[in-house]
Amino acid sequence: MNRVVGFAAIAVLWAASASLLWAQPVDRSGQSQAASAETQAPVDLTGYWVSIVGSNGWLFRMVVPQRGQYAGIPINGRARAFADAWSAAADEAAHKQCEAYGAAAIMQIPERLHVSWQDPQTLQIQTDAGMQSRLLRFQPTQAQRMAAPSRQGNSVAQWMLYRPGGAGRDSGAPRYGWLQVITTHMLPGLLRKNGVPYSAQASMTESWQYISVPDGEQLLTLTTTLTDPVYLAAPYLFNSVFQKQRDDSGWMPSPCSLEELSQ
Amino acid sequence: MIPRTKLPAALLANSLGLALLLYAGRARAQVDLSGNWQPAEPPFAQLIATGPPPGDFLGIPLNREGRALAASANPDGTLEELGHQCQEWLTTFFGGGVFGVEIRPIGDRLNGAHIVAWHLSGVTDRPEQTIWIDGRSPPSSSALHTWGGFAIGHWEGNTLAVSISNISDGWMTHNFAPESDQATVDMFLSRQNNLLVVTYIIHDPIYLSAPFIRADTYRLSEASPSYGIGTVNDCLPAESLPGLNDRNRAAPAMLPANNPALNFMMNHYGIPSQIALGGAEQMYPDFQRQLGRLYRVPKGYCVQYCCFAQGAFRGDQCPAPAPATPPAGAAASAGGEGLPAGTRP
Numbered sequence: 001m002n003r004v005v006g007f008a009a010i011a012v013l014w015a016a017s018a019s020l021l022w023a024q025p026v027d028r029s030g031q032s033q034a035a036s037a038e039t040q041a042p043v044d045l046t047g048y049w050v051s052i053v054g055s056n057g058w059l060f061r062m063v064v065p066q067r068g069q070y071a072g073i074p075i076n077g078r079a080r081a082f083a084d085a086w087s088a089a090a091d092e093a094a095h096k097q098c099e100a101y102g103a104a105a106i107m108q109i110p111e112r113l114h115v116s117w118q119d120p121q122t123l124q125i126q127t128d129a130g131m132q133s134r135l136l137r138f139q140p141t142q143a144q145r146m147a148a149p150s151r152q153g154n155s156v157a158q159w160m161l162y163r164p165g166g167a168g169r170d171s172g173a174p175r176y177g178w179l180q181v182i183t184t185h186m187l188p189g190l191l192r193k194n195g196v197p198y199s200a201q202a203s204m205t206e207s208w209q210y211i212s213v214p215d216g217e218q219l220l221t222l223t224t225t226l227t228d229p230v231y232l233a234a235p236y237l238f239n240s241v242f243q244k245q246r247d248d249s250g251w252m253p254s255p256c257s258l259e260e261l262s263q
Numbered sequence: 264m265i266p267r268t269k270l271p272a273a274l275l276a277n278s279l280g281l282a283l284l285l286y287a288g289r290a291r292a293q294v295d296l297s298g299n300w301q302p303a304e305p306p307f308a309q310l311i312a313t314g315p316p317p318g319d320f321l322g323i324p325l326n327r328e329g330r331a332l333a334a335s336a337n338p339d340g341t342l343e344e345l346g347h348q349c350q351e352w353l354t355t356f357f358g359g360g361v362f363g364v365e366i367r368p369i370g371d372r373l374n375g376a377h378i379v380a381w382h383l384s385g386v387t388d389r390p391e392q393t394i395w396i397d398g399r400s401p402p403s404s405s406a407l408h409t410w411g412g413f414a415i416g417h418w419e420g421n422t423l424a425v426s427i428s429n430i431s432d433g434w435m436t437h438n439f440a441p442e443s444d445q446a447t448v449d450m451f452l453s454r455q456n457n458l459l460v461v462t463y464i465i466h467d468p469i470y471l472s473a474p475f476i477r478a479d480t481y482r483l484s485e486a487s488p489s490y491g492i493g494t495v496n497d498c499l500p501a502e503s504l505p506g507l508n509d510r511n512r513a514a515p516a517m518l519p520a521n522n523p524a525l526n527f528m529m530n531h532y533g534i535p536s537q538i539a540l541g542g543a544e545q546m547y548p549d550f551q552r553q554l555g556r557l558y559r560v561p562k563g564y565c566v567q568y569c570c571f572a573q574g575a576f577r578g579d580q581c582p583a584p585a586p587a588t589p590p591a592g593a594a595a596s597a598g599g600e601g602l603p604a605g606t607r608p
Binding site: 042050051052053054055056058059062063072110111112129160162175176177178180207209211212213214215217219221223237238239241243250 | 303304315319320321323420421422426436451453458460462466474476478479534545546547548549551554558
């Protein structure tokens with residue numbers, strides 16, 4: 001009897017050890033090729049989200065900074081020259097308003113997002129401001145990777161998963177992690193509606209961090225790092241915070257515009 | 264050779280040892296926050312180091328009482344008052360400044376590998392803070408309040424979720440947006456490779472009508488921290504305001520009607536003072552429509568911070584901007600000007 005208990009104890013300890021081995025944090029994408037990005041998602045990002053425009057950058061986001069106001073963006077001389085010579089009226093006349101709603105700028109614009117799964121491997125982000133649509137692809141095809149440049153570019157997404165101690169891959173225990181998105185193949189556009197440019201050589205890395213606040217609120221903190229060898233002297237990093245909505249209240253699709261509230 | 268009768272005991276001991284070893288390894292394997300973290304937004308960091316412009320409380324959900332106190336803020340003299348000279352910024356001021364934060368783990372006394380808390384320290388006038396993750400409960404609300412408050416936390420994947428209470432009253436921004444001693448903070452430190460994203464939510468039933476939400480990002484730095492010059496304990500308050508030692512000494516005060524700081528946003532950005540004093544509705548996109556009815560395009564331009572993109576710290580050090588054709592319907596761009604009076608370096 002004692003021997004049985006002893007071997008049982010050993011078995012339990014080895015099982016526990018194995019689970020501890022399994023519980024080491026992992027920063028990598030899919031555990032299985034068969035699992036879709038939707039089923040692997042550690043959090044449910046779908047639904048409606050609204051921008052929180054806090055004190056940091058309010059003056060540059062809620063009203064259009066006037067010519068010469070480039071604070072906060074590490075532009076180089078070439079970008080400054082471009083912006084100084086840029087004309088909103090000329091862009092409007094040429095129907096190029098949506099240059100200010102490209103992938104590198106769209107998440108900074110005060111707006112609402114509608115997030116949904118277009119298919120199990122593609123997360124769709126729609127904005128009411130400028131009526132744009134971003135596609136975050138978790139397993140893009142070669143053709144999608146090599147597609148022609150577009151306003152929203154090619155975005156390749158990856159869940160950066162972290163499994164808590166003791167949780168096996170199929171344990172059903174809570175999973176954690178964030179979403180990393182790398183966007184390239186963007187058409188040239190504007191970082192601000194006062195003419196600050198980014199080029200077709202720009203690339204962007206975003207991290208989407210979901211946060212559940214104890215009072216029940218759900219937040220999404222986006223950290224974006226934009227590099228551009230043409231117009232930026234250093235990587236441009238900025239944060240955008242979104243708050244989850246219960247429904248589509250306030251969702252108001254509006255076309256691209258360069259004229260709103262210009263200083 | 265182990266006798267056959269002793270085999271289960273030996274296996275049991277080995278298994279126990281292996282399990283303990285792996286448990287200790289797991290304790291070390293939690294997300295590592297330790298290191299020197301520097302602001303990852305250098306241009307903005309410079310901007311916020313000088314603080315928001317005087318009278319700029321845009322996007323802060325201040326209620327009526329909060330707006331009244333904000334309207335009375337004296338950017339020139341508040342920190343020179345005797346009672347405030349050695350005051351530290353509150354823990355809610357985590358992201359304000361060019362300086363970073365140093366984070367170090369605190370190990371259990373008996374098992375140093377088992378982390379029981381994380382210790383945050385920074386510049387001289389930022390309170391040190393210990394975030395306890397050992398499961399302890401927060402103190403009573405009537406217990407000691409400090410500038411750093413009392414912080415407890417737990418891990419949610421790559422994020423350390425922190426609750427801070429027992430914070431002294433003070434200011435949540437560099438230009439003196441008020442914060443009461445009943446405020447609490449939810450703070451989330453999310454490590455993403457070499458970035459640390461800090462999201463914090465301030466709840467204040469006295470001065471806020473909604474939670475104030477903000478996020479800042481830091482980058483792991485191998486450089487030695489540039490801060491740590493003395494501590495606030497070295498501070499010795501001294502009378503520095505003229506007139507305080509006079510026979511008819513007057514307490515420094517700035518009534519809203521006489522506060523020149525309230526004109527700054529209107530004069531430089533065309534934002535009326537009643538808007539610049541903040542409010543919960545300003546945090547949302549819908550406020551743009553309301554703002555459109557009140558907003559007036561300013562007559563002059565370039566103002567403050569115009570040259571940060573060029574790396575200069577003061578407007579008056581900037582080269583004169585090249586003449587440019589103003590956009591249709593907009594006022595002409597003017598040259599740079601120095602930081603406004605009262606802005607702290």
